[in-house]
Amino acid sequence: MKHEELLHRCFRCGWCKLPVNFMDINCPSYLKYRFETYSPGGRLWLLRAWLTGDLDASDRFKEVLFSCATCKNCVEACGIPGIKDHLVDMIIAAREEIVNTGKLPPSIRNYLTEIYNRGNPFKKPQSERGDWAKGLDVPVYNGQEYLFYAGDVGSFDESGIKMTRAVASLFLNAGISFGILGENETSDGNDVNALGEKALSEHLAVNNIDQFTKRGIARIITLSPHAFNAMKNAYPLLGGKFEVYHYTQMLNKIIKDKLPLGSFKARVTYHDPCYLGRWNGVYLEPRNILQSVPGLDYMEMGRNMNSALCCGGGGGNYFSDMLGSGQDSSARRRVREAEEYGAEVVAVACPICKKMLEDAVKDEGLENQMRVMDVAQIVIEAKRKQA
Amino acid sequence: MEKIYNELKDIVGAEFVSNQPEELFIYSRDMGTMLPAAPDFVVMPDSTEEVQKIVLLANREGVPVVPMGGGLVLSGLTRALKGGMVMDLKRMNRILEVNETSRYALVEAGTSQGILQAYLKRHHPGLKHSIPDAPPIATVGGNVLIHGSGHLSQIGGFHSEMLNGMEAVLPTGEIVKTGSCSASPYWFSRAPLPDLSGLFIGWAGTTGIVTKLSIKLFPAHPYNDARVFITGDIELIADVLHRLTGTQLTEDITAGVSCIIGRVQIFPMVIINYGADTKEELTWKRNLIRASVKKYIDDKTGGFAPLPPASRADLLKAPNPQPTQVADEKKGGGFEYVGSIMPIELFAGAYNIGVEISKKFGIDNLMAARIIGGHCMMFSYTYTFNRAIDADVDLARNALHETNNAVLKLGGIPWKAEAPAQKEIIKHMDPNTFQLMNRLRSVLDPKGIMNPGNWEVG
Numbered sequence: 001m002k003h004e005e006l007l008h009r010c011f012r013c014g015w016c017k018l019p020v021n022f023m024d025i026n027c028p029s030y031l032k033y034r035f036e037t038y039s040p041g042g043r044l045w046l047l048r049a050w051l052t053g054d055l056d057a058s059d060r061f062k063e064v065l066f067s068c069a070t071c072k073n074c075v076e077a078c079g080i081p082g083i084k085d086h087l088v089d090m091i092i093a094a095r096e097e098i099v100n101t102g103k104l105p106p107s108i109r110n111y112l113t114e115i116y117n118r119g120n121p122f123k124k125p126q127s128e129r130g131d132w133a134k135g136l137d138v139p140v141y142n143g144q145e146y147l148f149y150a151g152d153v154g155s156f157d158e159s160g161i162k163m164t165r166a167v168a169s170l171f172l173n174a175g176i177s178f179g180i181l182g183e184n185e186t187s188d189g190n191d192v193n194a195l196g197e198k199a200l201s202e203h204l205a206v207n208n209i210d211q212f213t214k215r216g217i218a219r220i221i222t223l224s225p226h227a228f229n230a231m232k233n234a235y236p237l238l239g240g241k242f243e244v245y246h247y248t249q250m251l252n253k254i255i256k257d258k259l260p261l262g263s264f265k266a267r268v269t270y271h272d273p274c275y276l277g278r279w280n281g282v283y284l285e286p287r288n289i290l291q292s293v294p295g296l297d298y299m300e301m302g303r304n305m306n307s308a309l310c311c312g313g314g315g316g317n318y319f320s321d322m323l324g325s326g327q328d329s330s331a332r333r334r335v336r337e338a339e340e341y342g343a344e345v346v347a348v349a350c351p352i353c354k355k356m357l358e359d360a361v362k363d364e365g366l367e368n369q370m371r372v373m374d375v376a377q378i379v380i381e382a383k384r385k386q387a
Numbered sequence: 388m389e390k391i392y393n394e395l396k397d398i399v400g401a402e403f404v405s406n407q408p409e410e411l412f413i414y415s416r417d418m419g420t421m422l423p424a425a426p427d428f429v430v431m432p433d434s435t436e437e438v439q440k441i442v443l444l445a446n447r448e449g450v451p452v453v454p455m456g457g458g459l460v461l462s463g464l465t466r467a468l469k470g471g472m473v474m475d476l477k478r479m480n481r482i483l484e485v486n487e488t489s490r491y492a493l494v495e496a497g498t499s500q501g502i503l504q505a506y507l508k509r510h511h512p513g514l515k516h517s518i519p520d521a522p523p524i525a526t527v528g529g530n531v532l533i534h535g536s537g538h539l540s541q542i543g544g545f546h547s548e549m550l551n552g553m554e555a556v557l558p559t560g561e562i563v564k565t566g567s568c569s570a571s572p573y574w575f576s577r578a579p580l581p582d583l584s585g586l587f588i589g590w591a592g593t594t595g596i597v598t599k600l601s602i603k604l605f606p607a608h609p610y611n612d613a614r615v616f617i618t619g620d621i622e623l624i625a626d627v628l629h630r631l632t633g634t635q636l637t638e639d640i641t642a643g644v645s646c647i648i649g650r651v652q653i654f655p656m657v658i659i660n661y662g663a664d665t666k667e668e669l670t671w672k673r674n675l676i677r678a679s680v681k682k683y684i685d686d687k688t689g690g691f692a693p694l695p696p697a698s699r700a701d702l703l704k705a706p707n708p709q710p711t712q713v714a715d716e717k718k719g720g721g722f723e724y725v726g727s728i729m730p731i732e733l734f735a736g737a738y739n740i741g742v743e744i745s746k747k748f749g750i751d752n753l754m755a756a757r758i759i760g761g762h763c764m765m766f767s768y769t770y771t772f773n774r775a776i777d778a779d780v781d782l783a784r785n786a787l788h789e790t791n792n793a794v795l796k797l798g799g800i801p802w803k804a805e806a807p808a809q810k811e812i813i814k815h816m817d818p819n820t821f822q823l824m825n826r827l828r829s830v831l832d833p834k835g836i837m838n839p840g841n842w843e844v845g
Contacts, residue, residue: 008775011418011714011721014457014524022501022523023509033402034431034478036458037409046409060407079522079708080715302509326402 002093007048009083012041016074016087019307024337026303027074028312028323028330029067037064040074040087047094057098062105065094067322069330070194070315071274076306091315095196107320112197115204119186121319122156130182132161138168141179146250147217148178149231152187153318153351154223159358160351164223166376167247171221173383174258176250178221184211188222190230190275195316202238205230209240219243221250225276225350226314232280246276248349248375252285255292255379262385263295264378269343270300271334271357272308273350286349286375293382301341309334311356318352324359331360339366346372388427391448395430395472398440403431403478414455414465414473418714419723420772420784421463421805424840426453428472433479435554435562435598441474442596443560445836452558453838454592456497456529459521461723462805464533464591468840477526479598482506484574490514490604491551493574496528496597500706503527507604515607517543518705520757528597533803534589534728536757536765538639538660538705539605541632544760547588551576551601555587558595558832566601574601586827591809592838594831605638608662610669613702616657616680618689624655625734627689630679632731632761636672637661640758644738645751655738656692658702713753719773723783724753725790725808726767729799731758737766740793744768748786765802766794809842 017039019026030039037046043064049055068091078084098104104112114121120129130140132155141147148171154164171178189204208231212220220242222228232244255261268290276282283305291298303309312323312330323329335357338346346361348354357372373381388406395404405411406428415425427450432438445452451471458465458475467473476497484493485507494503500516501523507514517539519530530537535546543549551574552566565583568574577584587594616627624642631640637659644655659676663669683689694702701709713722729737738754745752753769768790772783791801791808795815801808813821824842828835 008773009715009718009720011711013418013522013711013714014459015522015708015711017524018499018501022499022505024502024505034475035405035410035429036413036475042413045413049412055408055412058408060409064409079711081712082715082718302505 001051001097003086003090004051006083006086006090007044007051009080010041010044011080012045013079014039014041015077015079016040018077019073019303019309020077021303021307023302023307024309026077026307026309028069028071028310031330031333032323032326032328033067038067043068044090047090057101057103059105062098063322065091065098066105066108066195066320067317068315069274069310069312069317069323071310072278073310076278092194092196096198099196105320108195108316111316111319112192112195112200115187115192116200120152120156122152124156127183129155129185130180132164133168133180133182136165136168136172138172139179140182141215141217143216144179145177145219147212147220148180149188149220149222149227150180150185151222151224151227151351153355155185157351157355159355163351163354163374163376166374166380167223170251170259170376170379174254176254181211188227188230190226190234191316191319193230193234194314205235205238205240209235209238212240212242217242219245221245221247223247223351225273225280226352229275229279246282246349248276248286248289249282251376251379252288255289259379259383260386261293261379261382264293264382264385265295266344267297267299267342268345268347268378269338269341270304270347271311271353272305273348273353274308274310274314276349277308278306286347289375289379290347293378296378299341299343301337301343303337309337311353313352313356318356324356329360331356332363335360335364335366335370339370344370345378346370347375347378348372349375391444391450392428394444395428395441398437398444399430399432403433405429414475415467417458417461417463417465418721419461419463420780420787421466424466424468425470426467426473427470429475430472431475431478435556438474438556438596438598439560439562442556442558445472446559446834449834449836451836451839452596454596456526457499457521457524459525460533460803462803464803464841468806471836474596476528483599485511485514485604486573486575487511487514489573489575491574491601492516492604493599493601494527495599496526498527499524500527500530507607513607514604515539516602516604517546517549519546520707520710522711523706527602528600531600531602532588532597536759540757540759541637541639542605543603546602549603550584550588551603553584553587553597553601554599555595555597558834558837568601586831591841593828593841594837608664610664610666611660611662611703612669612673613694613699614659614673614676615692615694615702616659616689617654617692618683619654620688621655621738622735623683623688624657625732627657627680627683628731628734628758628764629761631657631659631676632758634675634679635761636675641755642734642758643755645753660703713769713771716751716771717773717779719771719775719779721772721774721780721783722769723787724767724769725787725794726765726802727794727799728763728765728802729794729797731762731764733797733799734764734766736797737794737799740790740797741768744786744790744793748782750782750786766799806840810844813842813844
């Protein structure tokens with residue numbers, strides 16, 4: 001197993017369970033399950049025991065392994081410099097070993113099979129991939145300055161589609177030169193990689209790189225931080241070197257000059273997506289956008305930026321749903337935290353976070369006092385007021 | 388066993404009890420050198436009532452119960468030496484009350500040090516509690532019950548001395564309160580009542596399960612500073628510590644000295660932390676601290692080292708990641724230490740023990756001491772090991788064992804001692820004292836279900 005030589009260096013001290021500001025438990029799987037086994041250190045010790053033959057790869061072992069949200073809170077908080085940067089790499093490497101045995105938890109097997117067969121996990125035909133853009137006059141990519149990449153969740157999930165349309169509308173309104181791939185778009189491979197299906201993730205990446213290159217695409221704006229991460233960090237290793245932006249980075253550039261806004265009067269907090277924040281260090285742009293909106297009362301939750309609590313949807317868990325249910329699911333704890341701080345709106349910048357937190361708001365019975373809105377949706381509402 | 392497992396599920400819910408190999412593996416060991424001892428179950432209660440039900444079940448069935456907080460003692464105290472269940476208390480982590488005026492916090496026993504610190508910073512920024520040199524996930528309850536110490540131990544002594552009272556579940560299932568809370572709605576003090584809290588402190592979980600506790604809080608000063616006093620003469624350290632503690636101006640005093648086989652021996656240094664409400668007060672304290680050891684500065688046998696801002700900031704960190712980073716010293720993920728409680732005047736003798744054992748075993752020995760009030764110290768001998776090499780773990784275990792014995796011979800007492808070291812302590816203990824311990828336990832725990840294998844002769 002890759003990184004096997006590092007496993008025994010985890011002391012299991014537990015710094016990784018908390019955020020760097022210690023406010024509360026911040027490892028999504030440990031938060032939900034609470035056994036030491038589901039903490040980052042416990043997981044690494046189990047991996048070592050599996051490799052030494054002291055434990056079998058049981059169903060529970062696989063649940064422990066695949067319930068990691070790859071949120072990188074552990075990487076941020078770990079006190080051992082010699083291993084901290086590779087904590088998530090070790091988990092992904094172990095998943096790769098399990099993938100190679102062919103004996104995966106059913107929900108993960110189904111997700112990977114759908115991606116393999118259809119190019120998306122939503123069991124929808126590829127021909128419907130661009131349907132999100134109907135009625136918006138969004139052009140198909142044909143040499144424009146930017147490719148706008150919607151991704152799986154932004155193309156097929158109802159909540160994600162609203163977000164994709166909001167972003168595209170703003171770009172159209174601001175006169176950004178962009179196009180989409182529509183039915184020619186395929187999965188970015190980020191979560192496939194996080195689940196350890198290296199061959200499939202590379203296949204997806206290489207296909208995307210080929211297509212982007214053939215079409216002359218040099219600059220990409222992604223809806224999802226997951227796609228942003230794959231294209232920014234994984235694709236270059238496979239020869240795909242593009243200028244990659246998350247949509248909040250682009251929106252931040254244009255909001256003052258190209259998008260005159262009315263007011264948006266609400267108390268708003270921002271939930272950092274892990275693949276934008278901890279994975280790629282993009283913390284300020286979404287906040288700048290929100291703080292540029294007139295009337296918006298911005299506030300931070302206690303766990304913010306590199307201390308943010310993951311929604312629980314990362315690392316493939318959005319699809320495998322190992323972290324989604326229960327009182328102490330990350331998403332439910334997150335909306336309870338937002339409620340505690342008095343937020344009326346939780347702003348997000350990731351379609352997975354959006355869906356996870358929307359479901360959590362319903363589960364918590366907070367629909368009448370709290371909305372989950374994408375940053376672009378907030379800007380659009382403010383823009384409508386201006387008009 | 389199946390019957391007990393099903394009853395545990397009824398009490399805490401199926402998701403919070405396990406008899407699976409994965410949990411039994413992890414909960415059979417801690418990070419130190421003690422050999423694994425597996426429980427039959429791991430159970431995670433969420434309330435005192437659930438703890439009570441579990442204990443009643445265990446008592447009825449004669450099943451051992453091993454209470455566990457952070458599981459970070461390193462000396463194997465939360466291993467199930469005779470099977471039974473490990474009771475992980477970390478779901479009981481609610482902060483129930485903070486009394487600003489009388490400066491105390493009432494918390495559930497599984498509340499972590501880090502979460503309490505963050506809570507106080509947010510809601511009561513003028514207050515803080517004493518943080519041990521443990522990771523922030525270490526529990527407040529666990530650390531009090533092992534007689535821990537921390538970054539305010541110059542002011543408040545051992546963390547067990549900062550305890551105002553507790554709620555505990557006896558091995559026979561009764562819920563009891565100790566301290567002021569037993570006769571008042573306030574959790575302000577252990578005095579003036581008979582001090583029953585002592586029935587649960589230092590017993591390694593053999594007398595009951597503490598579920599709530601009140602601890603003292605202290606002012607969180609806006610201005611803080613750290614100074615480092617260095618001397619080349621180990622024999623002077625005890626007097627330096629005596630003088631510094633005599634000022635009664637500091638929050639924390641620690642002393643460090645390393646014995647690295649085949650490498651340079653680091654000069655012993657004393658780290659002094661203190662705080663104040665104004666810059667002027669800080670300067671005043673700084674001057675008085677300096678004056679207390681002026682004799683050694685004047686005769687050039689010691690002096691304060693200049694500290695770059697980053698180093699000063701590191702010294703003021705609480706909790707501090709540096710003690711944990713020792714685990715990676717050999718790129719091996721392991722260390723354990725003998726923490727020995729002893730009088731301050733034994734500093735040089737304690738150091739000499741460390742040097743001898745280091746030479747004998749050919750093992751590096753990181754030595755440090757935290758001074759508790761002005762009365763004693765926790766002198767620690769830390770041995771790192773590579774977890775992947777059995778012989779290296781064995782070497783560290785043997786060095787630890789010999790250190791425990793040497794400490795006892797010197798007049799110190801191993802702290803949170805491993806089960807074998809407990810037996811050595813008992814050998815040195817007044818027989819009547821040990822007999823009293825046994826009589827108390829036989830009353831409290833007639834079936835001997837609480838963490839058996841600890842504080843036992845055989």
